[in-house]
Amino acid sequence: MAINFKKTYKFAVKSALYISLFSIGFLVLTTYFFYEINWLFVAVFGLSIYLFSFFVIQYRVERFIYRRVKKIYDDVSLLDSSTLRSQPITTDMATLTKEVKKFATDKKLEIETLKVREEYRREFLGNVSHELKTPLFTVQGYISTLLDGAMSDKTLRKKYLERAEKGVERLIYIVKDLDMITKLETGDLNLEYSIFDIVELVKNVFDLLEMRANKKNITLTFDTKYAEPIYVHADQEKIQQVVTNLVMNSIKYGKEGGTTEVSIENLVKNKIIVRITDNGEGIQKQHIPRLFERFFRVDKSGARSEGGSGLGLAIVKHIIEGHKEKIYVESQYGVGSEFSFTLEKQK
Incomplete structure (x- = not known):
């Protein structure tokens, strides 16, 4: 040697x-x-x-x-x-050079990470201010109109107060979602596991969103008739929120007279996969990697007209990952989209 x-x-x-x-x-x-x-x-x-x-x-x-x-x-x-x-x-010059190069590389990566975070922070603050500004100005406008003399007109007063109430409801909705996403991102998820029937849960979501779907003549349906219950082990309330957010998204971006279909399939021995499929406008390929970012919207103008906080998919992702499960998305522009997630099947 x-x-x-x-x-x-x-x-x-x-x-x-x-x-x-x-x-x-x-x-x-x-x-x-x-x-x-x-x-x-x-x-x-x-x-x-x-x-x-x-x-x-x-x-x-x-x-x-x-x-x-x-x-x-x-x-x-x-x-x-x-x-x-x-x-x-x-x-030793070789060792020193190696250490300094490693230090320089680490610092470069750290600086690049900080730049990305700073850009993300600016974008996040801009999105938050934009989301809050619209309903705030709406409420302010209606109240100012009432104070300027419209209060005496009972019909107009009721109409403006109802619209102001909707603006306040949207503010509350956004603030609640912001509070939830903050807790999810800091790891304060506090999952309460239980055994429940995922088929029954989807039916409940269909019942809750039936009126919203009817406004666009969208049919909410299963891919087949599930005669037997399918029991899973998860946090029932959080999974219901996941299904609700995904079905609401399919309605929001679905086409008039379209369909939102839910299927539940065995994936492996102890896993199932829940698929929510629509035949709506679909998502362009370049947008798919950013779908689960906070406040990201594919069609910003159209999405805001439909309401929502812009945090729905980000919340879905955190809840599913909090269960140590996976979420997937497949979409073809002009054809439709499919969001799916896995769950642990009750043994």
Whole structure:
């Protein structure tokens, strides 16, 4: 096995050799012209000069490099004390270069991550202000009109108060969803697992959203008749919210006279997959990776006219991932979309 020496040793060996050869040559020439040459003395002198030169050069080089490298470590450690200062200071240039390159790469990634987060934060604040601004201005407008004299007209008063109430309801809806998404993203999900029939849960969601679907003449249906219950192990309230959000989305983006179909299939031995399929407008391919981002809307104008907080799919994703399950989306623009998620089947 080859022995690897520090590069400073190699430098000291060569430097000491050059000094020793020069000193021996000078001594041989001097004694040749002025004295009789004593080769034993020359050998001892040469070895002494070599050893002395080696240790002096090695020590000086180590100290020279150490002082400068230590300054680099001290400067860098002000930025990141957890990586470099926890290690002994090295004077090996290859090791030092490797560590500095790694440090630079880590910092570059950290800066890029911070830039992405900052951009995400600005976008999030802009979205929040936009979502809250619309209903706030609506409520303010109706109340101001009433205060400016419309209060005496009973018909107009009732109409404007009802519209203002809808604006307040939307504000409450947005704030509730913001509170939930905050809890979900901080890990404060608090799932309460129970055993329940997923078929019955979907039927309940259909009943709740039947009037909304009827406004667009959309049919809510199963892919087949489920005669037997299908029991799953999950948080019933949270899963109902998932199904509700997905079915509401299918209605919102569905076409007039369309269909929203739910199917429940066995995936593996202890898993089922719930599919919510519509024949609506579909989603363009470039938008699919961003669907589960907060406030992301494919059709911003159309989606806002339909209401909602813009947080529905983000909440769905967090709830499903909180159950350690998977959510999928497939869509073809102009044909329709399918959202599906897995659940643990009761054994």
